[in-house]
Every structure is written in C-alpha cells, then in structure tokens.
Amino acid sequence: xxxxxxxxGFLKKSxxxxxxxxxxxxxxxxxxxxxxxLGGGAQNLLGGYLGSTHFPAKxxxxxxxxxxxxxxxxxxxxxxxxxxxxHGKEIPPSVQGTxxxxxxxxxxxxxxxxxxxxxFKQYGQSGAWVSEIFPYxxxxxxxxxxxxxxxxxxxxxxxxxxxxxTGSQQSGRPSIGSWLSYGLASDNxxxxxxxxxxxxxxxxxxxxxxxxxxxxxxxHHQGVQFRSGKDPVLYLNNPHGVHDEDRRRALDYVSxxxxxxxxxxxxxxxxxxxNQYEMAYKMQNSVPDAVDTKEEPDYIYKLYxxxxxxxxxxxxxxxxxxxxxxxxxxxxxxxxxxxxxxxxLPGGIxxxxxxxxxxxxxxxxxxxxxxxxxxxxxVWGGEFGRTSFSQGxxxxxxxGRDHHPGCFTMWMAGAGVKAGMVYGKTDxxxxxxxxxxxxxxxxxxxxxxxxxxxHERLTFKHQGRRYRLTDVHGHVVxxxxx
Amino acid sequence: xxxxxxxxxxxxxxxxxxxLIVHLPIGIILAGISMYFLARKTKFSQxxxxxxxxxxxxxxxxxxxCVFGYMLSxxxxxxxxxxxxxxxxxxxxxxxxxxxxxxxxxxxxxxxxALQSGLMVFLLVGLGYTGHMGGNLTHGASYLxxxxxDPLRKLVGLPxxxxxxxxxxxxxxxxxxxxxxxxxxxxxxxxxxxPGKSKGDLVLSxxxxxxKGGENGQGVVIGDLKESELYRRVSLPEHHDDFMPPDGKKPxxxxxxxxxxxxxxxxxxxxxxxxxxxxxxxxxxAANKVLGLEGHGGNSxxxxxxxxxxxxxASLNAKGYVIRTISEGSYLLDVSFVAxxxxxxxxxxxxxxxxxxIVYLNLGNRNLGDKDLEVIGQFENMVRxxxxxNPITDEGLSFLAKLENLEVLNLYGTQIGDNGLERLEMLQKxxxxxxxxxxxxxxxxENLKAKYPDLxxxxxxxxx
Numbered sequence: 001x002x003x004x005x006x007x008x009g010f011l012k013k014s015x016x017x018x019x020x021x022x023x024x025x026x027x028x029x030x031x032x033x034x035x036x037x038l039g040g041g042a043q044n045l046l047g048g049y050l051g052s053t054h055f056p057a058k059x060x061x062x063x064x065x066x067x068x069x070x071x072x073x074x075x076x077x078x079x080x081x082x083x084x085x086x087h088g089k090e091i092p093p094s095v096q097g098t099x100x101x102x103x104x105x106x107x108x109x110x111x112x113x114x115x116x117x118x119x120f121k122q123y124g125q126s127g128a129w130v131s132e133i134f135p136y137x138x139x140x141x142x143x144x145x146x147x148x149x150x151x152x153x154x155x156x157x158x159x160x161x162x163x164x165x166t167g168s169q170q171s172g173r174p175s176i177g178s179w180l181s182y183g184l185a186s187d188n189x190x191x192x193x194x195x196x197x198x199x200x201x202x203x204x205x206x207x208x209x210x211x212x213x214x215x216x217x218x219x220h221h222q223g224v225q226f227r228s229g230k231d232p233v234l235y236l237n238n239p240h241g242v243h244d245e246d247r248r249r250a251l252d253y254v255s256x257x258x259x260x261x262x263x264x265x266x267x268x269x270x271x272x273x274x275n276q277y278e279m280a281y282k283m284q285n286s287v288p289d290a291v292d293t294k295e296e297p298d299y300i301y302k303l304y305x306x307x308x309x310x311x312x313x314x315x316x317x318x319x320x321x322x323x324x325x326x327x328x329x330x331x332x333x334x335x336x337x338x339x340x341x342x343x344x345l346p347g348g349i350x351x352x353x354x355x356x357x358x359x360x361x362x363x364x365x366x367x368x369x370x371x372x373x374x375x376x377x378x379v380w381g382g383e384f385g386r387t388s389f390s391q392g393x394x395x396x397x398x399x400g401r402d403h404h405p406g407c408f409t410m411w412m413a414g415a416g417v418k419a420g421m422v423y424g425k426t427d428x429x430x431x432x433x434x435x436x437x438x439x440x441x442x443x444x445x446x447x448x449x450x451x452x453x454x455h456e457r458l459t460f461k462h463q464g465r466r467y468r469l470t471d472v473h474g475h476v477v478x479x480x481x482x
Numbered sequence: 483x484x485x486x487x488x489x490x491x492x493x494x495x496x497x498x499x500x501x502l503i504v505h506l507p508i509g510i511i512l513a514g515i516s517m518y519f520l521a522r523k524t525k526f527s528q529x530x531x532x533x534x535x536x537x538x539x540x541x542x543x544x545x546x547x548c549v550f551g552y553m554l555s556x557x558x559x560x561x562x563x564x565x566x567x568x569x570x571x572x573x574x575x576x577x578x579x580x581x582x583x584x585x586x587x588x589x590x591x592x593x594x595x596a597l598q599s600g601l602m603v604f605l606l607v608g609l610g611y612t613g614h615m616g617g618n619l620t621h622g623a624s625y626l627x628x629x630x631x632d633p634l635r636k637l638v639g640l641p642x643x644x645x646x647x648x649x650x651x652x653x654x655x656x657x658x659x660x661x662x663x664x665x666x667x668x669x670x671x672x673x674x675x676x677p678g679k680s681k682g683d684l685v686l687s688x689x690x691x692x693x694k695g696g697e698n699g700q701g702v703v704i705g706d707l708k709e710s711e712l713y714r715r716v717s718l719p720e721h722h723d724d725f726m727p728p729d730g731k732k733p734x735x736x737x738x739x740x741x742x743x744x745x746x747x748x749x750x751x752x753x754x755x756x757x758x759x760x761x762x763x764x765x766x767x768a769a770n771k772v773l774g775l776e777g778h779g780g781n782s783x784x785x786x787x788x789x790x791x792x793x794x795x796a797s798l799n800a801k802g803y804v805i806r807t808i809s810e811g812s813y814l815l816d817v818s819f820v821a822x823x824x825x826x827x828x829x830x831x832x833x834x835x836x837x838x839x840i841v842y843l844n845l846g847n848r849n850l851g852d853k854d855l856e857v858i859g860q861f862e863n864m865v866r867x868x869x870x871x872n873p874i875t876d877e878g879l880s881f882l883a884k885l886e887n888l889e890v891l892n893l894y895g896t897q898i899g900d901n902g903l904e905r906l907e908m909l910q911k912x913x914x915x916x917x918x919x920x921x922x923x924x925x926x927x928e929n930l931k932a933k934y935p936d937l938x939x940x941x942x943x944x945x946x
Contacts, residue, residue, distance in 0.1 A: 052807045056783050187804050188820045286822065303943060326846075328804070328820050369942030371868060371892035371916040452809060478736070482767075 048185025049460075053452025058416025058482075059377035060187065062447070063321045063332045063367075064176070065360060067352075068161060068207055069339030072386040072401050073409040074430050075116045075349050078148045079129035082428035083115040083388065091389045095431050099406045102155050104342065104391065111389035113429065114399045117346045126420030133353035136361035142420040143364055143373065145480050146411045149424020149433040152384050152440045155405050157205045157340070160383035164440055165211045167469045174215035174460070176444065177331035179469045180451065181221040183458045187328035190286035192224035192279060195329050197320060199336040199355075200228040200312030207335055216462040218268055220275040223333060226320070228312035232291045236284050251277055290327050291320050304362035307355070315359035322366055325376050339382055343392045343400035364413055373414040377450055381410030388429040407433045410443065416450040418482045438477055445474030449481070489556040497553030501620060504547045508609055511540035511579060515602045518586070534586045541579040548576050551616075559674070559681035560619050568615040575608045623678040650773045653766075654757030659689065662756075662772065663745050666738050667692065670727055686712075689752045702750045710746050713739075737768035744769075782865045782887045782911075783841060789813040790839045798832060808841060814863070818844035830854050837861045846892070847871040852878030859884050870916070871895035876902030883908055894918040894942065900926040907934075918942025 074080060091111045105111070120129045124142035137144075154160035159169035166173035174182070177194035186193045196212045212223030226232035238247055255274050262270040293308070296319065301308050307315035314336045321332045336356055341348040360380060367373045385408025386401035393399075407426045413419070425435035438446075445455040448469065455474055459466040514536030521530040551572060555565060582601045588594055617625065627635065650656040667686045673679075675686040675696075684696030692712065695701030699711035707713050715726040716734050727733060734742075744765050748754075761769060769775075774784075790813060795805050798817075806816045817833065817840050830845065840861050850872040858867065859881035867885070870892050879902040882888070889911050899921035906912065917927070918941055927939050 051810070052812075053809045056809045056812070187818065190820075190822065289822065299943070328818065365943050369916070369918040369940060370894060371870065371890070371914075371940070374866070374890060374892075374914070 048183055050183045050453065050458065053184070054454040054457060055452050057450070057452025058375070059414065059450040059452075060375040061325055061328065061330050061332070062176075062180075062377045062379065062451070063325060063363070064334065064379045065318075065356075065363075065381075066161075066165075066333065066335045067339050067356070067380065067382040068335050068337040069157070069205055069341075070160070070382045070384045070386060070403055070408070071339040071352070072341065072345065072349060073148065073407065073426075074386065074388065074401070075118050075345070076131050076134060077129065077146050077409040077411070078407075078426055078430045079120040079131075080115070080388075080426075080428060080430050081120075083113060083430075086113040086429070087115045088112050088394060091429070091431070095388075095427065095429050097432065099404075099431070100155060101387070102403045105387075105402050108391070111387075112394050113388050114390040114394055114401075117397070117399075118350075124420060126422065128420070128422050133350055134357045136358045140361045140364045140413075143368060144411045144413045145417045145419065145421040145423060146409065147423045147438050147443075147480070148407070148409050148426055149435065149437050150381070150385070150408045150410050150440070150443065151433055151437050152405045152408070154384065155403050157383060157403075158208060160403075160405070161207065161211050164381075164383050164443075166213075166215065167441065167444055167471055171208060171210035171213070172215055173467070174217045174221065174469075175212050175223065175333075176447065176469060177212060177223050177333055178214045178217050178221040179448075179458060180331050182217045182460065183453060184330060184451070187330060188286075190282040191290060191324070191327055191329050192283070193329065194221065194223045194331045194333070195324055196223040196225040196333045196335070197317040198225065198228050199314040199317060199334070201338070205337060205340055207337060211335075212333055216467070217460055218272045220272040220279070223331075224279075226291065228317070230311045232320070233283060233287050236287055238284070247281070251281055286327075290323055293319050293323065300366065303366055305358035308359065308362075313359075314356050315362070318359040318363040322363060322370075322372070325367065325372055326370070341386070341400060342402060344398060345386075345400050346398060367414065375415045377415045377417065377447070378413045379410065379447070380412075382408065384408050385430075388431045404431070406431060412480070416482055418480050421480060423477075423480050436477075436479065439473070441470045441474035442477050445470050446477045446480070449476040493553045494557045497550055497556060500547065500550040500554040501616075503543065503550050504613075504616065507540050507544035507547055507576075507579065508613055510536055510543060511605060511609060514540055514582075515606055518598070518602055534583065537579065537583040537586055541576065541583045544572075544576040544579045548572050559679060561678050561680060564615065564619055564623075564678055568612060568619060571608065571612040571615060575605070575612050578605055578608065618678055620679070622673055622676045624676070650775065653761075653769055653773065653775055654755060656756045656769075656773055658745055658748070658754045658756055658759065659752055662741050662769070664689075666734065666742070666772075670732065670734055674727075693750065702746055704750050705747055707743060707746060713742055713746055716742065735772075737771045740765060740768040741772055782863070782889070783808060783812070783814060785814060785841075785863060787813050787838045787863070790815060790836050794832075794835045798836075801832070803833075805836075813839055814841045815839040816842040818842075819848060821847040830857050833857070834860065838863060841865045841887075844868040845872070847895075850874060852881075855879070855881040858882065862886065864888055866890040868892040869896070873897060876905070879903075880905040882906065885909065887911055889913045890915075892916040893920060896920055898922065903930065912937060914938040914940070916940045916942075 074083075089112065091113050096111075116131065118131045118133050120131050121138070122128065123130050123138040126142055128141040128144070128146055130138040130141060152160055152163055154163045154169050158171075162171050162173075163169045165175040177196075181193035194212070198207070209225070212225070214220075214222035227234065238244060254277060258270055258274050262274075293316065300319070304315045304319050307313040308319045310316060314334070317334050321334060324332050336352075339349070339352055364373070364378060367376055367378070385404040385406070387404045389401075391400040391402040407430060423436055424433065424438060426432060427434050448455040448458065455468060455470045455476070459468045461467075514533055517526075517529040517536065518533045520526040521528075521533065551569065555569065578601060582598070582605055585594055585598050585601060647657075647660055650661050656662065671686045674681045675684045677685055677687065680696070682696040682698055684698075684701070685691035686701075691701075693700075693702045695711050699709075701710065701712040703709035707717075715724055717739050718725045720733060725733075744759065744761070745751075748759050756769060790805075798805060802819060802822075804818050804820070808814045808816050815836060817836070830848075830850070833840065833843075834857060837860050841863055843858070843861065843864060843866070846868050847870065850869060852875055855869075855874060855878035858864075858869070862884060864885050865887055867882070867888060867890070871894070874893070874896040876898050879898060882891075883905055886909065888909050890913060891906070891909075892915075894916045895918070897920070898917075900923055903922060903926060906915075913936070915937065917939060922941065924941070927941055930937065930939060
C-alpha cells in the first residue's frame with residue numbers, strides 16, 4: 001500500500017513535503033515541527049488511522065449494552081408523577097405539538113395518557129429516580145450518568161438502530177465500533193478489535209448485521225459476531241490430523257498468493273482478507289481463553305445472576321463482555337432484543353427487566369471492583385423512547401406504548417463520565433425535551449471524545465468526500481464529563 | 483465624547499472603517515515625504531515629479547480619515563480626554579498635509595523651500611504621534627508596553643514589569659482574586675474595559691472599579707448574583723444581546739463563571755486564600771481546572787519528556803507490549819501487556835529505558851513479584867498503575883513510595899495486607915485504590931477513610 005500513489009497524491013505530497021522540510025530546517029531543529037520530523041514519526045507507535053488520540057483518552061474501551069426495540073423511558077428512569085393526574089385523559093395538543101406519530105396509531109381515534117404502572121423510588125446519594133422493575137440497577141445509580149433528554153430523528157426500529165450505531169438512518173455507513181477499530185488500532189493483536197454479542201432468542205424485531213458493519217471502511221474493521229451458543233466461534237480447533245505447524249504453513253502460502261495478487265491489483269480488500277486469515281489463526285488460541293467462563297467463581301455468578309451459566313443469555317454475554325474488556329478489546333457491542341411493547345407493556349417490560357437488570361448491575365459492580373470502570377465506558381440504551389399515550393386500549397392493568405423519537409433515556413457509566421448524575425429534563429409528560437437535549441449525534445460526539453478523539457477529525461474519504469461518524473453534526477456534551 | 487442620543491447605525495458602520503482608511507494617509511504621506519527628501523540627491527531627482535501627487539492624495543485621504551474618525555467617535559466608550567487629543571491632532575495634521583501639498587505646487591521661492599522642510603518634519607512627527615494615540619484608543623494604552631522586555635522599559639523610564647504571581651501549585655494557597663478572578667478578567671475583558679477605553683464606562687483592571695461597575699449597573703453586589711452586572715453579563719445565553727464578551731470574542735468557560743460565582747457569593751474579597759473558603763463539588767473541580775491543577779488530564783499529563791527510543795519501543799512491541807503515546811503532541815506513554823495463557827515470562831527491566839515516559843502502566847496478571855516492584859518504583863512520572871492479580875506482598879509496596887505522581891493504584895487480587903498500606907500513606911496525589919480480594923481488613927479501610935476522606939477505596943463486592 002505504501003508504494004501506491006496516485007499522480008495527484010504524489011505531486012501534492014512531494015510539494016508539501018519538500019516545503020515543510022525546508023521550513024522546519026529554517027526554524028531550526030529545536031522547533032516542534034523540526035523535532036517531529038527528526039523523530040521520523042516514530043511516535044505513531046501502533047498504527048491505526050490516527051496513530052495517537054487527539055487528546056488523552058479517558059476511556060480505553062467501550063461496552064455498549066444495546067437494548068433493542070426501544071425500552072420505555074416512562075417505566076424505567078424518567079419519573080413523571082404528574083401523569084397520574086392525567087391518567088386516561090387525552091394528550092393535550094399543546095404537548096403533542098408537531099411531533100410525528102408512527103403509522104401504527106393512525107387508526108387510533110383517542111390518545112389517552114397513561115402513567116407508569118410501576119412505582120419509582122430515589123436511590124443512592126445522587127437520589128436518582130429508578131423504577132421498581134430495576135432493583136439491581138437501582139443499587140448502582142451512583143455510578144451512572146442517566147441522560148433523560150436523548151432525542152433521535154428516526155421513528156422505526158431499523159433506521160433508528162442504524163442512526164445510533166452508524167450516524168445515518170440508511171444502512172451502509174460504518175458503525176461506531178468500526179470507526180474506532182479504524183481510528184485507534186488494537187490493544188490486543190490476538191483478538192478482534194470489535195466484538196458483537198447477541199442475546200439468544202431475540203424479539204419480534206429483526207436486527208440487521210449492518211448495525212455492526214464496516215460500511216465503506218476496509219472490511220477487517222467490521223464487528224466480529226460471537227455466536228450465542230456454547231461455542232462462540234466455530235471450528236476453532238484444527239480438524240483431526242491437521243497439526244498447528246501445517247495450518248501455519250498453509251496460511252503462509254495462502255498469504256504469499258494473496259500478496260502476489262495484491263501486487264498485481266492493489267485492491268485493499270486483499271489486505272483485509274490477509275488480516276482476517278491471520279486474525280482467525282490467532283483466535284484459535286485467544287478465544288477459548290477469553291470466553292471460557294467455566295472457571296469463574298460462584299460469587300461472580302451470584303453477581304451476574306444464575307442466567308450467566310446458560311450460554312447465550314444476556315447475563316452470560318455480560319460476563320463475557322467483562323472478560324473481553326479485561327483483554328483490552330476496544331469495542332464490545334451487546335444486543336438484547338424484545339423491548340418493543342406496543343401492547344401488553346406491563347408484563348412485557350417486566351420480563352425484559354428480569355432478563356437484564358441483575359446482569360447489567362453485576363457488570364458495573366464487577367468492572368468497578370477490578371478497577372476496569374476507571375477506563376471502560378459502559379453505555380445502556382435503546383434506539384428511541386415510547387409515547388406517553390397508550391397505544392391500543394387502556395385498561396386497568398394493561399396498555400401499550402408506540403415508538404417515540406422525541407425523548408428517551410440512556411445512561412453511561414465509567415471512564416470520564418460524571419458518576420451519580422441525572423442529566424436533561426423532559427416535560428411533565430415525558431413527551432418533549434425541555435432542558436439539555438442530547439441528540440444522537442451529540443451522544444456519538446461525546447463517546448468519541450471520551451476515547452480521546454475529536455469527532456470532526458476522524459474521517460474517511462469515500463466517493464469523493466470525507467465522511468465521519470457524526471456526519472456534519474454533533475456537539476460534545478461537556479456537562480457530563482468528569 | 484459621550485453621546486446618549488441614538489445615532490444612526492450607518493454612521494457607526496461607516497465610522498468603523500476609520501482604522502482601515504487611516505492607514506492610507508499614513509502610508510501615502512510617508513512616501514511623499516521620503517521622496518521629497520530623496521529627490522534632493524541628484525541620483526533620485528526623478529522622484530521629484532511624484533511628490534505633489536503623493537502629498538495631494540495623502541491630504542485627500544487624510545480628510546476622509548477625519549470624517550470617518552469623527553463618525554466612529556459616536557459609538558462612545560473611549561476616554562474623553564484621549565479621544566479629544568487624537569481628534570484635534572488628526573485635524574491639525576490634515577491641515578498641515580494640505581499646506582504641504584499647496585507648498586509643493588506653489589511657486590518655488592527660497593522662503594517656500596525653507597518652509598517646506600519644516601512642514602515635512604512636522605508632518606512626520608505628527609503622523610507618528612497621532613497614529614500612536616489612535617492605536618492606544620483601539621487597543622488600550624498598555625498594548626505596546628505590555629510585553630516589552632525590562633531593559634527596554636528602563637530605557638524609556640517605565641517601571642519594571644509588575645512581578646508575575648508565581649504559578650499556583652496548591653489550590654489552598656491560591657488567591658481568589660489575584661490568581662483567579664483578576665487574571666480571568668485581564669484575559670477576557672480588559673482589552674475593552676480599561677482606563678483608556680472604558681466601554682460602557684466600565685473598567686475591569688482594578689478591584690475598586692470592578693466592584694463599582696459601569697453605566698448599566700453595579701459590577702458586583704456581594705452575595706447577589708442577579709444584581710451583579712458583571713456576573714449577569716457573562717452568564718447569559720451566548721446569543722443574548724447583553725452577553726459579554728461580544729460576538730466573535732472568546733466567552734468565559736463554564737468553570738470560570740463558576741469561580742466568579744464563588745467569589746461573589748463569598749464576599750468578593752480583594753484578597754483571600756482559596757483554602758479559607760468552603761470549596762466543594764463543582765466549585766472544586768472548576769477551580770482545579772481553571773488553575774490547571776487537576777490530576778486527570780492536568781499537569782501530570784502535561785509533562786514534557788524526550789520521545790521514547792523507537793528501537794526500544796519496537797523490540798518491546800515484538801514481545802507483546804502495547805505501547806501508545808497518550809495523545810498527539812505528547813511523548814508520555816501508556817504501556818500495557820494483556821496476559822495470555824502459556825505466555826513466556828518477560829522481565830520488566832526492559833521497560834526501564836522508558837521510565838521517564840511511562841504514565842500509565844497495566845501489568846495485571848503477569849506473575850510479578852516484589853523484586854519487580856523495585857523496577858516499577860523508578861518510574862517516577864507514573865500516574866496510573868495497575869498490577870492486579872500478581873503475587874505481590876507488603877514488602878514490595880515500599881518500593882512504590884517514591885511514585886509521587888501516582889493517582890490510581892490497582893492492587894486487587896494481590897497478597898498485600900494492612901501493613902503494606904501503611905507504606906503508601908505518603909503518596910499525596912493518590913485518589914483511588916483498588917483492594918478487592920486482598921488481605922486488607924475492613925477495619926483498616928475504615929481507618930484510612932477517616933484519615934483521608936478524599937481517597938476512594940474500593941474493596942469490591944462481598945463474598946470475596
């Protein structure tokens with residue numbers, strides 16, 4: 001690759017290069033630029049597009065607990081006691097404003113407001129309000145920064161998931177993990193930089209793998225999905241009769257052939273292929289150790305919940321996520337589906353909470369006691385919120401809520417984020433953001449900032465223009481930085 | 483010239499071109515004068531013909547400058563005396579420029595030539611002086627002298643530079659006005675609010691005038707943020723008409739505003755050490771940030787060191803170390819080693835050549851013993867050390883006592899006990915320590931918490 005040059009690129013670089021060498025020597029070798037040239041760029045020690053972060057990173061890795069389907073903010077973190085007074089009454093037009101509804105409630109003639117069926121209490125020193133369906137998360141609120149004022153542009157699952165993960169509602173852009181893999185290179189050459197873990201079972205809504213796709217970035221930056229079954233990666237062992245040396249030799253020959261092909265065609269995807277073969281070889285050794293949770297002591301299982309013993313559960317994935325974080329995997333993306341309660345919300349959300357609450361809190365506690373929360377960022381949240389009014393008929397013990405992009409709740413915890421903070425406010429109906437709105441692009445900009453990256457300077461040129469995760473938007477939410 | 487009546491926007495808009503236009507007569511007249519004198523030498527006699535044109539053009543543009551300058555004076559905010567002096571000097575200079583022009587196109591008699599030389603010299607001096615006065619009006623009277631070196635100041639009879647306050651190293655000893663409020667106002671406000679150019683009749687370069695405020699209200703009302711015009715102006719939303727500093731100038735940061743609040747709420751004293759105030763929470767972090775004292779991202783990470791030897795880095799990389807610079811523009815290093823099953827033992831003495839650069843070190847689960855800590859103890863710039871799950875005992879910890887910059891220490895899963903912690907108590911900057919799965923007793927932890935309320939001690943979940 002390094003010998004590949006376009007004519008324009010060559011001319012530009014040589015002109016600029018000679019110019020700056022001359023300038024640097026004029027200014028004397030003691031000047032900063034001169035020094036850097038003399039250093040031969042040796043301080044880009046690892047590679048990666050950026051070489052080093054733009055500013056000292058607070059977070060070295062991320063665990064993103066994606067709650068797919070859109071968990072209701074009203075039954076989890078955004079406590080609205082005023083709604084009790086309005087329960088069953090029509091949503092006032094002044095509140096509804098011009099926010100759009102999904103087509104799924106278009107045949108509905110009445111939009112009765114509905115209060116949360118679950119009680120809230122304040123917890124911790126921060127006094128954050130948490131619903132009774134999250135008794136374990138409530139124990140760790142002092143480690144969380146709860147953002148009640150999230151806002152997205154998309155109203156349906158696929159575009160909304162894409163928007164959060166890639167910054168664009170249409171699929172085809174690189175996801176956050178891919179951007180980081182491309183920008184920062186790996187801290188552990190033996191494991192993929194970006195690992196994806198899906199809970200078994202899923203929900204009514206499918207989840208497309210484009211959410212962890214590499215988009216236009218070289219394909220070895222895509223998320224590597226570990227299977228949710230007993231063997232997270234299939235065929236890790238060499239087939240019977242194939243020795244490790246044979247495998248190595250075969251790979252070396254394949255790589256020679258690939259390199260030859262690359263010399264002829266200069267297709268960067270050939271390099272990706274070589275990288276992927278090499279990674280697969282290294283994973284034969286590293287993966288069994290990384291994801292084998294058998295040796296975890298009982299008290300750890302107690303922390304994450306008994307579910308953690310069953311492969312493919314959210315709890316088991318949380319435990320795996322911690323093990324991967326310990327091994328410096330840069331971006332660990334979990335997905336847990338089934339938060340899409342259009343009807344039967346009281347029962348549905350309770351079940352979802354049971355499946356995730358203890359493990360989520362257990363992960364926070366476990367990371368904390370190992371000192372990993374020091375430089376690991378944990379993110380929890382779905383793709384949008386849910387409406388304050390009921391979808392379908394409102395009865396004494398049953399109701400539903402439709403998709404609502406106007407406001408929703410996410411939380412972050414760990415490296416560089418203020419602990420024990422509740423940020424942003426919605427109106428008394430949790431329908432509109434009234435204070436400190438955090439748009440999805442702002443969230444992405446903040447996440448990159450925590451990893452030491454200026455979101456405006458991590459770019460990739462594709463189809464004639466430079467792209468970035470936050471497109472042309474995004475402001476770092478400085479208020480939540482510690 | 484204080485005009486309280488409304489002036490048309492047009493007048494001030496055009497007036498603001500004065501600083502641009504005014505350089506025309508300066509340049510043109512200077513050229514004319516120099517050509518006038520040069521043309522006396524035969525070698526340059528061909529320049530003679532240009533002199534009338536240049537002086538004419540200069541006089542014309544000087545008239546224009548006067549008009550624009552007069553318009554600009556309507557916007558107010560200039561010291562009356564200085565403004566009047568500049569105004570009349572400008573007009574006088576213009577008259578002399580016109581006279582000089584007339585004299586060079588007039589009949590050449592001996593008397594005229596003698597007059598000419600005098601006129602030219604006067605013009606030259608006048609140009610310099612009037613220009614200087616104008617500069618003082620725009621940039622403030624101290625603009626030129628602010629950075630002049632002391633020997634030069636002595637030469638022109640200025641007092642030596644006011645002694646710079648020593649950089650603040652400990653928060654408690656910083657002065658709330660002299661080290662916090664005053665430098666902040668000097669950096670952001672004083673260029674427009676000084677004795678020479680007191681916009682809104684506000685001067686922010688002395689304590690008394692800060693409190694007094696300007697034409698829009700009292701600057702500081704002790705204990706009342708709403709009535710303190712100074713605070714109100716800087717804390718408004720940025721797009722508000724009254725927001726200060728005005729468009730295009732850098733606004734105060736959230737932390738700086740927080741400290742202004744702290745000062746006003748605590749009696750807005752002229753002097754007073756930060757240690758005497760109850761500073762907590764947001765105020766504390768704001769103070770640390772503004773004064774550059776915070777550990778995380780603060781001065782421990784701003785240290786300047788030589789770049790690490792790239793050959794050594796490469797050889798360590800090959801052995802499995804991951805070595806990064808902490809950010810662009812810094813040569814400080816973040817070094818980690820992810821333990822793998824069946825790996826060889828690598829001696830950590832190989833890290834010694836990087837001892838000045840390493841600020842973050844992660845060597846968890848590496849089978850390190852007390853002897854290895856002797857090596858680590860030499861890494862004096864270390865900020866964060868993670869040596870969890872290693873067979874380390876109390877003996878080894880004494881080697882770490884020299885790591886004065888250490889802020890975070892992770893010792894979970896080691897064999898240390900209460901005695902070992904005694905040896906760490908001299909670490910002043912230590913913020914957080916992880917002690918899960920060690921032999922440290924809860925009593926000792928309670929004891930430490932009481933003694934060091936700011937130290938965060940994590941002993942993990944029960945059942946360990």
